[in-house]
Amino acid sequence: MGVLELVVLTMNYVGVFAFAVSGALKGIDKNMDVFGCAFLGLATAFGGGITRDIIAGNVPPLAFRSEPDFIIAIAAITITICMYRKLANAVGLLPYFDAVGLGAFAALGGAVALNVGLGPLGVVFAAMFTGAGGGIIRDVLAGEVPLVFTREFYATAALIGGAGLYVLSWVTTLEVAMFVSALSTTILRIASIRFGWNLPRVKMDG
């Protein structure tokens, strides 16, 4: 395994952790029991990838064959449930860990689509949904309109990373393309947090 691949894989583990924490926190926020919090944590961490694999015909989905990812997610959920009051101080950091994961999720999701021979449309969708799908599923299960539909520059960062991956996959190795794609998405997302980027709304007076 090359060094760049190792970087993307490490970013992926950071993302699984951050996504699982965000799902469990949403469950706590909605006053769910421990099963509900665990389900929301797992759905946030793996829902995007499972949907992508189902659409790509890649079944059973990767998530059911990735023991390390599962163990990391369960650890993240357990820590969140046991120490959520103490975590309050660290919650401000969550979007940054989440951004690291978003980049890896988008790059890995796009790579799965490339591997099964999907075209540009499929690759960009797979990157976007692997990154943003978990959060969409989390919010629907919590009875809310998905956050990424109303605020912030989030899914769009994954979308751009997916487009970059597709273009780069023609001119360089997949490993380099994934590394650059993951890094670009993460940097775009972090910049959007720092500078308060939002996509325009259509109804200005809403």
Added chain:
Amino acid sequence: MGVLELVVLTMNYVGVFAFAVSGALKGIDKNMDVFGCAFLGLATAFGGGITRDIIAGNVPPLAFRSEPDFIIAIAAITITICMYRKLANAVGLLPYFDAVGLGAFAALGGAVALNVGLGPLGVVFAAMFTGAGGGIIRDVLAGEVPLVFTREFYATAALIGGAGLYVLSWVTTLEVAMFVSALSTTILRIASIRFGWNLPRVKMDG
């Protein structure tokens, strides 16, 4: 390609356009940003067909391989976002375009189920869900109880079209069966709008 097939295909494009507009309008109504509006537009136009293809084992779903449909949906979403204030006068026509699409979606959805060898149950479900599934997904993503569950004669029209397709497929060519099925669904749906048909509710005092 025969003339009847061409009619059904044209109806399908009208439907992709109308479904994408209705999804984008729902996003605007919910004060979503442009990404949310685009996602809702695409989910409304293609969500029913994608779900049908996943259930039928027809992956990657047709929607990811239909460039013309995708371009039409993106055009519909762009027009809706850019001119939604001016569209207000045209919104009253939307249900009629939608009805044209519903017929084509149901007939094409039922034909996919016939092609993969599903029985009557599968054909009727595929027709109904290809037609009504996009709207169900749109409403769930917008945090609402799906409209087709509470009002109007909509999914039932697609269901009848699917049943007609299945019966006709035994006595005539698939092309004729699809044409008659699509037209029947559309006529039923338009009649229901004109005459204010609703399915009975169970709880009369609700």
Added chain:
Amino acid sequence: MGVLELVVLTMNYVGVFAFAVSGALKGIDKNMDVFGCAFLGLATAFGGGITRDIIAGNVPPLAFRSEPDFIIAIAAITITICMYRKLANAVGLLPYFDAVGLGAFAALGGAVALNVGLGPLGVVFAAMFTGAGGGIIRDVLAGEVPLVFTREFYATAALIGGAGLYVLSWVTTLEVAMFVSALSTTILRIASIRFGWNLPRVKMDG
């Protein structure tokens, strides 16, 4: 077919009936029309199994090939719609019928996962989601936060049944394993109703 298999199959039919009734009742409660009530009834009875089959690559899902199950569900929905006022007295029994079904659904779901060669994670998830997934889908379609996320010892009973099935499948025949698993889940669930078990919530002051 052995006697134990017959018991599990009978339990499954009881479950299909109870699940379809609970979905149709939710539709009535939400003031839906007959189509909405029927859709919710079918989604509750078959949604968990359909999702499991899609994830396991077992398409078209079993539910589209099981005529007896479908007929039972339609009968349950029809009875519920026609006699829901008279049913009010019987609704208190529903959780017990539901518990019988939960056991069978979990055991049958876990067995499907074993058959396609999934590991312990997949078997436990399949058992849990086959049992609890229908109710989750029902509540999301009705615009509510799924009940199993916030209250009661329900999905956890199916989860334990799935784990039992996996362990037992190594030491005895699949038929015996399924019988013991189904019975354990049902007994656990009924005990939880009788004794008011709930999983702990994380936010105690919520």
